[in-house]
Amino acid sequence: MPVVETTTAPYARTVRTESGGPGLLLAHGAGGSVETNFGTVLDALAARFGVVGVDYPGTGDTPRADEPLRLDELADQLVAAADAEGLETFAVLGYSLGGNVAVRIASRHPERVTALVLTATFARADNRLELLGGLWRQLAERDERELTASLLVPLAVNPAVLDGLTPAQVDQLVRDTAGSVPPGTADHVALLEGADLRSEIAALDVPSLVIATTEDLLVPLPLQRELADVLPGARLAELPTGHLPFAERPAEWAALVSDFLRATAER
Numbered sequence: 001m002p003v004v005e006t007t008t009a010p011y012a013r014t015v016r017t018e019s020g021g022p023g024l025l026l027a028h029g030a031g032g033s034v035e036t037n038f039g040t041v042l043d044a045l046a047a048r049f050g051v052v053g054v055d056y057p058g059t060g061d062t063p064r065a066d067e068p069l070r071l072d073e074l075a076d077q078l079v080a081a082a083d084a085e086g087l088e089t090f091a092v093l094g095y096s097l098g099g100n101v102a103v104r105i106a107s108r109h110p111e112r113v114t115a116l117v118l119t120a121t122f123a124r125a126d127n128r129l130e131l132l133g134g135l136w137r138q139l140a141e142r143d144e145r146e147l148t149a150s151l152l153v154p155l156a157v158n159p160a161v162l163d164g165l166t167p168a169q170v171d172q173l174v175r176d177t178a179g180s181v182p183p184g185t186a187d188h189v190a191l192l193e194g195a196d197l198r199s200e201i202a203a204l205d206v207p208s209l210v211i212a213t214t215e216d217l218l219v220p221l222p223l224q225r226e227l228a229d230v231l232p233g234a235r236l237a238e239l240p241t242g243h244l245p246f247a248e249r250p251a252e253w254a255a256l257v258s259d260f261l262r263a264t265a266e267r
Contacts, residue, residue: 011054011077012061015085016046022114022265023087025078025105026053029096029120030188031140031152031181033060037095040250041257048258049091054081058184069187075104079112091115091261096219096243097188099227100197107200115264116204116231117257119211120243122219123227124196129219133192140186148185149177155218158242201230207267208234209260211245211253218243235260 014026014034024045028037034053038045045051054077058064078101082090091114094102099121106113125133132155139148153174154162165173208231212224221238228236237256241248 010080010084011056013081013084014042014053014055015051015081016042017050017052017085019047019049021049022261023082023085023090024049024051024261025082025087025090025092025102026051027074027078027092027094027098027101027105028053028056028059029098030191031059031136031185032096032098033182035060036180037098037246038093040246041254044251044254045093045257048262050085050087052078052081052085052087052090054078056184056188058187059182062184064184065187069191071100071104071191072108074101075108079105079109082112088112089114091117091264093117093119093257094121095119095246096121097191100191100195103197103201103204106204106206110204110206113206115261116206116208117211117260118208118227118231119239119245119253120213120216120219120224121210121227122195122223123198123201123230124223125192125194126223129192129223130194132218133189137186137189137192140181140189145178145181146174148181149174152218153177156216156243158215158240158244158248159217160215161242161248198230201227202232204232207264208232209256210234210236211256212236212238213241213243213245214238215241216243 092102210228
């Protein structure tokens with residue numbers, strides 16, 4: 001079993017273990033946090049599971065890192081949080097970039113991971129995602145929050161939902177998104193560069209569910225289906241949302257996660 005070695009101070013932690021249920025780790029996406037990516041489903045998940053999540057450097061209450069982030073570090077910090085909360089085994093729910101973190105946890109700690117649920121994520125960053133990630137990172141590095149939001153809103157929001165908004169509502173959505181961009185965003189997005197976990201994913205042996213967001217323009221459906229094809233034995237569920245299931249269909253997202261994990265535990 002790999003030794004969990006963390007090179008920075010522990011990350012800020014969200015813990016909801018009052019149910020006494022089996023462990024569930026939450027790995028959030030780039031430019032997100034546990035609260036922004038999982039806040040709308042946290043109560044539903046905590047009713048059945050002992051939930052533990054951490055905020056990556058530069059978001060939530062975790063200070064920004066002095067050095068480039070490493071996927072191993074994010075994975076090990078989340079496992080260290082599980083250790084601190086007494087979780088010997090756990091499922092991992094990874095959203096967007098957090099799906100890569102979840103995969104790395106399963107790869108480094110296979111004897112501890114009971115299941116994976118990967119949402120709106122990918123096995124590799126294709127040319128399009130690399131180009132978008134590079135622009136996203138550069139805008140974030142320059143603290144161009146309005147431009148960052150103007151890039152992300154049409155990519156992350158379900159096109160049908162976005163088209164149904166008034167111009168004033170779109171302007172407000174862009175302003176709200178700009179105000180929520182955390183200082184560590186560029187550090188998170190840098191992990192997209194050269195990302196390719198296909199061989200690592202193909203070697204996993206763990207019950208897995210891929211929840212594909214079908215109206216997603218940031219991580220398009222073909223990339224998400226490719227992940228399901230590469231991951232041995234993975235089930236694929238499709239949720240008709242953009243890249244933000246926690247905003248568009250939180251109850252359905254939580255139900256897919258909970259039902260899969262419950263069925264897995266009953267096998």
